Amino acid sequence: MSEFDAYLFQKLEEVEQAGLRRSLRVLESAQGAEVKIGGRSLLNFSSNDYLGLANHPALARAAGEALATFGTGAGASRLICGTSRLHEDMESAIARFKKTEAALSFSTGYAAAVGAIPAIVSPEDVVILDKLCHASLVDGARLSGAVIRVFPHNNLEKLRSHLEWARREHPQGRVLVVVESVYSMDGDLAPLADIVSLKEHHGAWLMVDEAHGVGVLGAKGQGLVDLLGLTDRVEIQMGTLGKALGSAGAYLCGSAILRDYLINRSRSFIYSTAPPPYVAAAAQAAVELLETETGQGLVTRLRDNIHRFAEEAGCESPTAIFPIVIGDEREAMDAAGALLEAGFLVPAIRYPTVSRGSARLRVVVTAAHSAEQISFLAKTLRELD
Ligand SMILES: *Cc1c(COP(=O)(O)O)cnc(C)c1O
Helix, strand or coil, X not given: CCHHHHHHHHHHHHHHHCCCCCCCCCECCXXXXXXXECCEEEEXXXXXXXXXXXXXXXXXXXXXXXXXXXXXCCCCEHHHHHCCHHHHHHHHHHHHHHCCCEEEEEXXXXXXXXXXXXXXXXXXXXXXXXXXXXXXXXXXXXXXXXXXXXXXXXXXXXXXXXXXXXXXXXXXXXXXEEXXXXXXXXXXXXXXXXXXXXXXXXXXXXXXXXXXXXXXXXXXXXXXXXXXXXXXXXXXXXXXXXXXXXXXXEEEEECHHHHHHHHHHCHHHHCCECCCHHHXXXXXXXXXXXXXXXXXXXXXXXXXXXXXXXXXXXXXXXXXXXXXXXXXXXXXXXXXXXXXXXXXXXXXXXXXXXXXXXXXXXXXXXXXXXXXXXXXXXXXXXXXX
């Protein structure tokens, strides 16, 4: 073993000792309620494909047609020669769906977050984040060089005191509050109406990541911001195209000026090759599907499945994410192992994705599950208890 590999091996051993070693699991089938791993068929309760669109014929058809016409690659950054009609059309569809003036897409949600925050704030400014914000938002805040303040999850009093502190200590600086609408590992909601009032009272701006809200909340799945009628009071909304929207990438939406500004200042947009046009076509088909009765049916079916699981498993969630907190990292791994034995793919989520000692099973219910599949999981979980 080279000295380099020996060093890495030693580091990996430490991860292993802590019960935090991760490895990849290879799927031999498409995303869906049932997946194949190692020749075994498993019921998949781990995906963020909330509406079952990742393998939906409407999206596959749109992507296939775009693939035939526009090929596999975008060739360059959007600003060089990579912007396709399909990117523009998809962004218009998203802006319409989200009821904002404009939207700009990125190759991933991670890229959107690290592209947005440093474009908006600088070292003389302040970013205030919820403690449970996704790593991409934390990294975006760090990359901006702004002063960072973190408030305990959904703690409005602490948010208020950070806002007061920022106004007092950085009177010239801009203040950006960053939250999610639905927290990815807990499935709970942000008290968005109160957060909007607070940030307005203190003259701050707000960015809301709707990665797990879109497709799940709101009349047609437009997310929590729309459901609460707050669209015009949130400066930046973010969402991903790879979760409920069944494609890949992400978007930031808000005013038309925000879009122009990001095109000029967002480094992960400027210095990165555009996603292939067929990916945009699939995302656009997803948004358009949600505006039809078929799409509405999927959103309703997801809600029915959420209620069914909540009732039968004896737990509650306002969204499709059900955290079953176990605590100890190894015990969580054992529980996930037992479920795997029983034929279920339910991941154990450990540090550093969640805080130390709060390891959990993360069950995600989707529109693609049948009533029987959901009952079967609820029954198995009760028996494991
Ligand atoms: C998944 C996720 C992201 C990152 O999006 P990708 O498209 O997967 O890179 C950002 N924010 C939240 C809250 C997420 O759950």
